Amino acid sequence: xxxxxxxxxxxxxxxxxxxxxxxxxxxxxxxxxxxxxxxxxxxxxxxxxxxxxxxxxxxxxxxxxxxxxxxxxxxxxxxxxxxxxxxxxxxxxxxxxxxxxxxxxxxxxxxxxxxxxxxxxxxxxxxxxxxxxxxxxxxxxxxxxxxxxxxxxxxxxxxxxxxxxxxxxxxxxxxxxxxxxxxxxxxxxxxxxxxxxxxxxxxxxxxxxxxxxxxxxxxxxxxxxxxxxxxxxxxxxxxxxxxxxxxxxxxxxxxxxxxxxxxxxxxxxxxxxxxxxxxxxxxxxxxxxxxxxxxxxxxxxxxxxxxxx
Numbered sequence: 001x002x003x004x005x006x007x008x009x010x011x012x013x014x015x016x017x018x019x020x021x022x023x024x025x026x027x028x029x030x031x032x033x034x035x036x037x038x039x040x041x042x043x044x045x046x047x048x049x050x051x052x053x054x055x056x057x058x059x060x061x062x063x064x065x066x067x068x069x070x071x072x073x074x075x076x077x078x079x080x081x082x083x084x085x086x087x088x089x090x091x092x093x094x095x096x097x098x099x100x101x102x103x104x105x106x107x108x109x110x111x112x113x114x115x116x117x118x119x120x121x122x123x124x125x126x127x128x129x130x131x132x133x134x135x136x137x138x139x140x141x142x143x144x145x146x147x148x149x150x151x152x153x154x155x156x157x158x159x160x161x162x163x164x165x166x167x168x169x170x171x172x173x174x175x176x177x178x179x180x181x182x183x184x185x186x187x188x189x190x191x192x193x194x195x196x197x198x199x200x201x202x203x204x205x206x207x208x209x210x211x212x213x214x215x216x217x218x219x220x221x222x223x224x225x226x227x228x229x230x231x232x233x234x235x236x237x238x239x240x241x242x243x244x245x246x247x248x249x250x251x252x253x254x255x256x257x258x259x260x261x262x263x264x265x266x267x268x269x270x271x272x273x274x275x276x277x278x279x280x281x282x283x284x285x286x287x288x289x290x291x292x293x294x295x296x297x298x299x300x301x302x303x304x305x306x307x308x309x
Contacts, residue, residue: 001029001187007178014143014175019071022107022138026073030191031105035075035094046070050130059122066111070127073105073138078206101207103214104135112142114266121167124148128164134211145173151215168218171277172269179276188217231282243286245279252283 009028013021019041026032039045043064052060078101106127115123120139128135128150139146151165173182187193194213195205203209232243232252242251250272258268265280 001190001192003183003187006183006186010175010178013145018107018109018140019073022073026105029189031076033074033076033080037072039071041069041071043067043070052130059126063123063126068109068111070108073107075102075104077102102133104131104133106135106137108137108139110139110141117169117171120146120148120169124150124167125164143175145175146171149218181276181278228282228285231279232286252286255280255283
């Protein structure tokens with residue numbers, strides 16, 4: 001997958017209609033479909049079209065307060081996955097609410113704010129609990145994009161209900177200058193790469209195979225946070241052999257000193273644009289693994305958690 005093309009497409013998402021820009025990004029990643037549902041884009045219309053089993057929860061109220069718009073981008077089914085490298089993706093019968101063997105892609109415009117991972121996870125669940133199929137949510141906030149996804153499993157006693165699983169987030173992708181790690185994971189999630197993974201694992205090229213691929217690749221992304229060894233490096237002669245971040249001269253201890261001084265994670269990332277949220281989580285993972293150092297850092301709710309939500 002050409003990462004420069006992904007980078008170019010991300011840059012174009014900063015302005016303009018989010019629905020069309022989301023289609024452009026997904027098209028770049030190889031996902032196309034005419035199975036869509038035209039709505040006005042307002043939160044009220046979306047919630048009326050897809051009512052919740054338990055409405056008017058605190059999370060729903062928070063979503064209403066913070067969401068500018070919400071749209072179904074399209075539905076992606078087994079029919080859209082073929083052996084043809086060109087992929088004939090436009091032979092469709094239209095949007096089908098009842099087709100649980102499909103992916104839904106949803107675009108949400110949020111008000112300009114600094115949202116925590118917990119808040120993104122809550123909003124991702126709020127969308128998914130209303131829909132019958134696994135839904136990938138694209139959140140745009142100012143010049144950043146966050147992608148949320150949650151798996152689901154059948155309810156043990158009620159056959160017509162699902163239980164939402166863990167939420168996985170690719171948080172705060174910089175649209176103007178995306179970090180290499182974000183480009184890597186988007187490339188990994190492209191249909192071309194997913195079909196290759198399906199072939200390698202000898203799975204069927206259908207919805208179940210694609211779902212397995214997304215779960216495996218996103219789980220790998222989450223576990224990158226727990227495996228800090230590819231991020232935290234120690235080199236003799238660099239910063240007196242202290243643990244540094246990706247070979248740079250910024251040490252783990254530098255990050256903790258900034259946080260301990262009262263800076264938020266968002267402020268650290270703003271002052272040091274070469275750092276990413278993944279880097280900060282790696283620092284926490286490193287510290288947790290080196291508990292003998294007994295370093296304690298106090299942070300606010302916007303801090304990075306080293307475990308998946």
